[in-house]
Structure formats: structure tokens, C-alpha cells
Amino acid sequence: MGYRIAIVGATGNVGREMLNILHERTFPVDEIVALASRRSLGTEVSFGDTTLKTKDLETFDFTGWDMALFAVGSEATKTYAPKAAKAGCVVIDNSSLYRYDADVPLIVPEVNAQAIHGYAKKNIIANPNCSTAQMVVALKPLHDRARIKRVVVSTYQSVSGAGKDGIDELWDQTKSIYNPTDSKPPTKFTKQIAFNVIPHIDVFLDDGSTKEEWKMVAETKKILDPAIKVTATCVRVPVFVGHSESINIEFEDFLDEHEARDILRESPGIMVIDKREDGGYVTPIECVGDYATFISRIRQDSTIDNGLNLWCVSDNLRKGAALNAVQIAEVLGRECLKKG
Structure with missing residues (x-):
């Protein structure tokens, strides 16, 4: 027996990936519905060989549906997630709205x-x-072995993290570089993204950090361990898909780089590609479409007693969003609902 699944925001990048991954992983689906706003009503999306026409989120009744995977912004989620939850449908939400709620x-x-x-x-x-999702996958097995005290992370985040508008802006600006008469000033980002990097994601906070950086701190503490100190610098780069991170870790106990490499190789969701030669590491373009979080450049940090450096790459539309949501649905079904 399978589940009745609703995909909310099915016409967006993440919603479409959710549909793809549910099919790829043969999730036990009895019935699936694609929901979107009225302006996207009737848009067709694919679920394997099946074509779904989107239905109106505003009028949809979630009664009798088992799970709803939300891939819409916080404002729409604030309106419709409580309705779905009240109707008995478990919401798996990709927005930031509920991440810091102690009851969620x-x-x-x-x-x-x-x-x-x-x-x-x-x-x-x-x-x-x-950006948090892929980092904590890498940190968890190392934390279990040597207890992490502090993390310093710099991110190199692709434009798909800003949605379709981010992808379009990079594409249009890149083309305009070679056609000076067709200038494309920034609208989605604060500065030109083509052939550039922007050390600014989300709004600035009073302490000088951005909200994206604050999210990495707060979420790592909630997911992994509130005792871990985290400092982040989040940067948007001219890459279409795939987030990269340079991570410096300070442990309570010494952890040799060779043991760390072995631990990571045996850990769920991780693929270690770490050869000290030209091309012996993974870059964002190579991770697109893959489920894994890739780890490279594992090495001792000689400036502190118990430190390691590593490079972490993952498809942000997958592990950073759609895949993680589907994995949550799998755990929910297996551990809690137990229908499949």
C-alpha cells in the first residue's frame, strides 16, 4: 500500500526535482497531485512517464492525503501549510518558515x-x-568520532539557489558580455553575477552577517549539536547548479586526515573523491544530478592542534532541497506512517 502525495509548487525548479526524485527512488505512491498558484494552473509537469496537470493550491482540499512536499516561498507556506497539517496531511516544508520553530x-x-x-x-x-544540508552530512560522522568545537565555512553557492530568476539572470548577463548593445543590469542579484562573485546572500543583519550566514549557524546547531560554534561567509558564484563549501573544522580530540578520509568513505550519503593530483577532486559541474555529497581536499590544518580542512560539493536542487525532502518522506513513511 502506498501514499497519497501532494507536491506544492510543482512548476518550480525544486518542485519538478521532487517529482523526478520520487519516481527515481520508486517511492510508494498510490496517487500524486501537482499543485501550483492560479497563474500556473494547467501547466503540465512530469512524474516518470505520467504527465500531470497542475491543480489550484488555493482551493485544494488536503483531507485524505498523506504527505505534502512544499516547494513554495514562506508567504504561501504560511497560508497553506497549516491548512494541510490541520487536514491530517503531514507537511514537509522546503521554505525557511518553520526551521527555527522548537515544535517542528x-x-x-x-x-x-x-x-x-x-x-x-x-x-x-x-x-x-x-548550504546547511550538505555541510552537516559531512560533519556528522566526524563529530561522532572527535567532537567538533568550531567550524569556519566559506560557501560558493550557485545561482539556482535563487530560483529560476537567478538562473535566467546569469544566462542573460553572460550572453550580454559578448553583445555590449544588449546590456543586462542586475535585477535578481545586487551586482553583476556573470564573471563575478557576490559576497552577499539574503539580507544583512545588525552584526554585519547576512541571513544566509545566520541560517547556517542556527541550523547546524539545531540539527547537529548546539555546542558547535559556526562562522560562515556565503558567496554567490556564476555557476548554474551545485553548491561548494570550503570547511575548516576544529575538534576537541585529534583526528588524523587518513582516519577522517576512511570515516567519510563509510558514511551514508557521502562520496569521497580525494586524490592529490590534477583533477583529483570534485567540482560543481560534476555533481549535478547526483544524490551524493562529495568530499575532496581532506587535509590536516597545521595552524591548530586538532584541525582539518575539506572541500564539500553537492547538487543544491537535490540534496539541498528536493532529495532531502524525499528522504524525509521515506523516513516518515518507514518510521511513523508505515503504510508502504
Whole structure:
């Protein structure tokens, strides 16, 4: 017996990926519905060989549906997620709206799957920020071995993290570089993104950090360990898909780079590609379409007693969003609903 699944925001990048991944992973689906705003009503999306026409989110009745995977912004989520949850449909939300709610579990299945049992308080489960998700997958097995004290992370985040408008802006600006008469000033980003990097994602906070950087701090503490100190610098780069991170880790106990490499190789959701030669590492373009979080450049940090550096790359539309949501649905079905 399978599940009745609703995809909310099915016409967006993440919603379409959710449909793809549900099919790829042969999730036990009895019935699936694609929901969108009225302006996208009737738009066709694919679920394997099946074509779905989107239905109106505003008038949809979630009664009798098992799970709703939300891939819309916080404003729409604020309106429709409580309606779905009240109707008995468990919401798995990709927005930031519920991530910091103490009554809503924030889940990365490879890291804290056991926290999913807290979903019943509000019938809602939160999906973390894309940059946090891949980082905590890498940190968890190392933390279990040597206890992490502090993390310093710099991100190199693709434009798809800003949605379709971000992808379009990079594409249009790149073309305009070679056609000076067709200038494309920034509208989605604060500065030109083509052939540039922008050390600014989301709004600035009073302490000088951005909200994206704050999210990485707060979410790592909630998902992994509140005792870990995290400082982040988040940068938008001219890459279409795939987030990269340079991560410096300070441990309580010494952890040799060779042991760390072995630990990561055996850990769920991780692929280690780490050869000290030209091309012996993974770049964003190579991770697109893959489920794994890739780890490269593992090496000792000689400036502190118990430190390591590593390079972390993942498809942000997959592990950073759609894949993680589907993995949550799998755990929810297996551990809590138990129909499939």
C-alpha cells in the first residue's frame, strides 16, 4: 500500500526535482497531485512517464492525503501549510518558515533521522537551508568520532539557489558580455553575477552577517549539536547548479586526515573523491544530478592542534532541497506512517 502525495509548487525548479526524485527512488505512491498558484494552473509537469496537470493550491482540499512536499516561498507556506497539517496531511516544508520553530523537527536523514518523531506536534517537518544540508552530512560522522568545537565555512553557492530568476539572470548577463548593445543590469542579484562573485546572500543583519550566514549557524546547531560554534561567509558564484563549501573544522580530540578520509568513505550519503593530483577532486559541474555529497581536499590544518580542512560539493536542487525532502518522506513513511 502506498501514499497519497501532494507536491506544492510543482512548476518550480525544486518542485519538478521532487517529482523526478520520487519516481527515481520508486517511492510508494498510490496517487500524486501537482499543485501550483492560479497563474500556473494547467501547466503540465512530469512524474516518470505520467504527465500531470497542475491543480489550484488555493482551493485544494488536503483531507485524505498523506504527505505534502512544499516547494513554495514562506508567504504561501504560511497560508497553506497549516491548512494541510490541520487536514491530517503531514507537511514537509522546503521554505525557511518553520526551521527555527522548537515544535517542528529540522531533518537531514543522514544526521538526525530520529528527530522525525516530533512531527506530530504540528504535523510539519522542516527541510534545512541548501548550504546547511550538505555541510552537516559531512560533519556528522566526524563529530561522532572527535567532537567538533568550531567550524569556519566559506560557501560558493550557485545561482539556482535563487530560483529560476537567478538562473535566467546569469544566462542573460553572460550572453550580454559578448553583445555590449544588449546590456543586462542586475535585477535578481545586487551586482553583476556573470564573471563575478557576490559576497552577499539574503539580507544583512545588525552584526554585519547576512541571513544566509545566520541560517547556517542556527541550523547546524539545531540539527547537529548546539555546542558547535559556526562562522560562515556565503558567496554567490556564476555557476548554474551545485553548491561548494570550503570547511575548516576544529575538534576537541585529534583526528588524523587518513582516519577522517576512511570515516567519510563509510558514511551514508557521502562520496569521497580525494586524490592529490590534477583533477583529483570534485567540482560543481560534476555533481549535478547526483544524490551524493562529495568530499575532496581532506587535509590536516597545521595552524591548530586538532584541525582539518575539506572541500564539500553537492547538487543544491537535490540534496539541498528536493532529495532531502524525499528522504524525509521515506523516513516518515518507514518510521511513523508505515503504510508502504
